[in-house]
Amino acid sequence: MTAGVLVVTGTDTGIGKTVVAAGLAAALDASYWKPIQAGTEEGTDSLSVAELTGLPAHRILPEAYRLGLPASPHLAAEAEGLAIEPQRLALPEPRPLVVEGAGGVMVPVRRDPPLFMADLFAVWRAPVLLVARSGLGTINHSLTSLLALRQKGVRVAGLLMVGDAHPDNEGIVPALGGLPYFGRLPLLDSLGEASLREAIARHIDIAAIREAMA
Numbered sequence: 001m002t003a004g005v006l007v008v009t010g011t012d013t014g015i016g017k018t019v020v021a022a023g024l025a026a027a028l029d030a031s032y033w034k035p036i037q038a039g040t041e042e043g044t045d046s047l048s049v050a051e052l053t054g055l056p057a058h059r060i061l062p063e064a065y066r067l068g069l070p071a072s073p074h075l076a077a078e079a080e081g082l083a084i085e086p087q088r089l090a091l092p093e094p095r096p097l098v099v100e101g102a103g104g105v106m107v108p109v110r111r112d113p114p115l116f117m118a119d120l121f122a123v124w125r126a127p128v129l130l131v132a133r134s135g136l137g138t139i140n141h142s143l144t145s146l147l148a149l150r151q152k153g154v155r156v157a158g159l160l161m162v163g164d165a166h167p168d169n170e171g172i173v174p175a176l177g178g179l180p181y182f183g184r185l186p187l188l189d190s191l192g193e194a195s196l197r198e199a200i201a202r203h204i205d206i207a208a209i210r211e212a213m214a
């Protein structure tokens with residue numbers, strides 16, 4: 001198992017992976033890496049993380065692929081006449097390191113032969129954090145994502161939810177999924193470096209996450 005690395009994935013795109021990854025990178029004093037950025041016109045996740053953390057530039061590692069089209073990575077790559085090569089996606093050196101996947105776990109990074117985000121996680125042999133919404137729909141999306149990750153042989157470190165309080169979902173998903181729960185990040189009215197740092201410290205079990213990365 002690769003120590004010192006946490007891979008942040010989610011049940012969907014737009015679920016809060018970048019915000020969570022930024023909050024964790026700051027709390028863990030880690031570097032951040034977005035291996036595949038699809039859609040670079042309206043800003044990138046690396047730029048958002050820089051804004052949300054104030055991490056020095058050298059701790060935000062350059063993307064391996066920067067693709068213009070805001071689409072699934074396989075399609076965004078094809079639009080530029082290339083295919084994503086897993087050899088170019090080896091984990092960079094710095095530790096601790098927070099890595100943000102693209103979209104969810106069964107997002108194809110290559111059409112043929114098929115290669116999914118979860119396959120990359122398996123190759124990296126690093127613990128994966130699943131980010132899920134706290135509200136309606138999360139039981140199905142979380143548990144199907146978990147099934148897929150485990151079928152690919154990925155070690156799932158735990159679950160983190162984003163959104164309003166929902167005690168039953170926060171209990172039943174970790175229970176049925178058989179995985180640790182690291183807490184729920186509420187939706188912040190004004191999202192910024194200070195508010196995110198404070199919310200992560202207050203709501204997320206950083207010690208347990210650090211342990212999962214050891």
Ligand SMILES: Nc1ncnc2c1ncn2[C@@H]1O[C@H](COP(=O)(O)OP(=O)(O)O)[C@@H](O)[C@H]1O
Nearest residue numbers: 010013014015016017018019185186187188191
């Ligand atoms: N805890 C939060 N509080 C406020 N806004 C959030 C929070 N989490 C995510 N958002 C907002 O929701 C949108 C999607 O979040 P993002 O982290 O970019 O998702 P993903 O990386 O999964 O695509 C962004 O506009 C982001 O600012």
Ligand SMILES: [Mg+2]
Nearest residue numbers: 017018045100
């Ligand atoms: Mg993101």
